[in-house]
Amino acid sequence: MELTTQQLKEKINEYKKKLSVTVVAHFYQRDEVFEMGDITGDSLELAQKTMADNSEFVVFCGVGFMGQSVKVLSPNKRVVMPKAACCAMxxxxxxxxxxxxxxxxxxxxxxxxxxxxxxxxxxxxxxxxxxxxxxxxxxxxxxxxxxxxxxxxxxxxxxxxxxxxxxxxxxxxxxxxxxxxxxxxxxxxxxxxxxxxxxSVHQLFSVDDIKFYRKKYPGILIAVHPECDPAICNAADFVGSTSQLIKYIKDLDENQKVAVGTEFNLVNRLRSKNTYVLSSTKPECPTMNETTLRDVYDVLKSIDDGAPLNEIHIDENTQKWAKIALDRMMAL
Missing domain, CATH: 3.40.50 (Rossmann fold)
Structure with missing residues (x-):
């Protein structure tokens, strides 16, 4: 039987109450999946927050390297992904x-x-x-x-x-x-x-997009992610990570127009007016958008059935050295 969006949300919430699970969702996830997240954020933020979480299972809504980072930093946790999506980069x-x-x-x-x-x-x-x-x-x-x-x-x-x-x-x-x-x-x-x-998403933005918005809306600010081409970053008013972009835009006067060069789902959630996507096409990450509510439901059901889907496993040597590389960063 095909479940409606509302039915899926209700069943997901039932499983979250029943099981020792924490649902983690990256900022780039589609809205209905993002709303299910107990922990939300960018990739490192999610890995760090889950270190302090006590659930046996982490249900990671994102792409593979992010789930791996959680497993590397918290090797005793069982990390599963609703969809085994891979970041193109x-x-x-x-x-x-x-x-x-x-x-x-x-x-x-x-x-x-x-x-x-x-x-x-x-x-x-x-x-x-x-x-x-x-x-x-x-x-x-x-x-x-x-x-x-x-x-x-x-x-x-x-x-x-x-x-x-x-x-x-x-x-x-x-x-x-x-x-x-x-x-x-x-x-x-x-x-x-x-x-x-x-x-591939951040390659969609062009200097012509910036020129278009500056001409159409004099005084508009341009804020972009540093994964954009250097020519885009050099022409922008602000360059910052996902979390930095969110803070920058949140701190703007509500009447200040801003065009943002990063993933569509994030931009769409930033604020209700005077925010534009810096692209003539929809800059939506295809792999981040692979995860659906049905996938979240299915993976929670698989945990309840005792046969978790898409569980992440990392060999001992890789685990050791990858954690050392991450620990060196966090020590700074």
Missing amino acids: ATMIDGMQFDASIKALNEAGIQNENILPITYINSNADVKAKVGEMGGMVCTSSNAKKIITTALMEGKKILFVPDRCLGQNIANQMGLKSCVIGDGSNVADADIICFNGFC
Whole structure:
């Protein structure tokens, strides 16, 4: 029997009362799923908040690397995902591609002892583990500048994976030289050497979009995520992580118009008026939007049946080194 949205919500709430579960939802989830979250936030925020949660099961509504981060930081918890969705950026690099990037630096005359890798949290556990083994650490979009500033004190070249845009934007903010592996640049001349990964959603925004809104609404502010192309960030009034964007827009006068360059579901929830999506197309993350209310219901039912769906498991060595990489970040 097909259940209505309201019936699904009621059954989900019944399971939440019955079972030792906490439903966790990322800001980019569709509204009806986001509303079911006991804990909501961005990727690292969710992992940190669940560390203090006492439920046996974490039902993580998001994408794979986020659920993995919860499992790495809270290995005794059982983490299940309503939908086994994968972040496109995170899938752009794996352990083998990380090793190939190190090899490319070696061939450019940069030895391992002179490389300090940093991985954006939008990466899978195997990449985080590789980074941890080499003495590196994880960063988020909100703390990347602080992490890179600290890392540069070691006098090494920074290998930044997987998001080239975040790496380049931080380099621009700090007045450093960056390059992308494979773009023909001499990597030995760069301070920050970026892997050629990107967020498909944040690539949808263009400088023409900014020009359109500035012309249509004189005085409008432009606020974007640092996963956007450097040309977009350079033309914006504010660049910040998901949580920083939320605070920035919340603090604006209600009559101040603002166009926001990030995922549609988040922008749509920010405020009821004078907020626009900085795109001529709907910038909706396809993998974040894979999770439905029915998926949440199904995974809760599977827990109740004693056969949890989509449970995350990480091997011991990956768990160890990925946690070290995350712990180094949180220590700062």
